[in-house]
Amino acid sequence: MSFDKDKILQLCNDWSKNTLMETLEIEYIDAGEDFLTAKMPVNSRVHQPMGLLHGGATVALAESVGSAASMLFINPEKQEARGIEISANHLKSKREGTVFCTAKIIHQGRSIHLWEIKITDEEGKLISLCKLSNMILSRR
Template identity: 80%
Template sequence: MTLDKDKMLEYCNQFSKNTLMETLNIEYIDAGEGFLVAKMPVNSSVHQPMGLLHGGASVALAESVGSAASHFFINDKEQEVRGIEISANHLKSIREGFVFGTARIIHKGRSLHLWEIKITDEQGNLVSLCKLTNMVLTKEKK
């Protein structure tokens, strides 16, 4: 799919309706050649019991932005994307504000995409570093 930046962001935000991304208030805010950025608010809805950003919420942001980014390299009428592996290192705690997930392509093959996703706070400090592998599948005929 080749779209301009505004259409890319509109597409991502539209397909997030009625999903976990909407529940977590993830919003796609920037895109360009080989990258996509989303933001997520940090508040009690994504906290763990000690009042910090839950690692699972960080991973959900990372997989959401990395999977969405893979859609820009496929024919979405004939293909679909599945995340098959994700790893995360949580490096910094955050209690409030926003985090930003920036997915950058590392490997773009015909059937596998490898993404590095950096999750940062509003000051640009690295909160989590994630790696996501997506598989590109042919859609089944209905």
């Protein structure tokens, strides 16, 4: 199968309709053969009470991008990906603007995908570093 970046981005953005990803305004903006990138606005909708980007919103972004990225490596008619473990280190706070999330494959097995996910600000400064494990299951 040939790699079609535009088709992949359209598919990922279509999957987001009427989901948490749409609520958080996550938009998939770049893809390659071993990565997927999305962006999310930082505003009051994703703030914690102190006016900072909520760690839970950051983790939701990371898991959304990592799970969508696993779908790029499987046949979605026969298989599905399920997040089974995620860890996050929040390194820098953010009050407003945009964050960018890139998931890069570390291990692509038949039943487990392991992703390194970096969330950065507009200047490329690291906000959070996450690791996501997805289990690949047969569709029933």
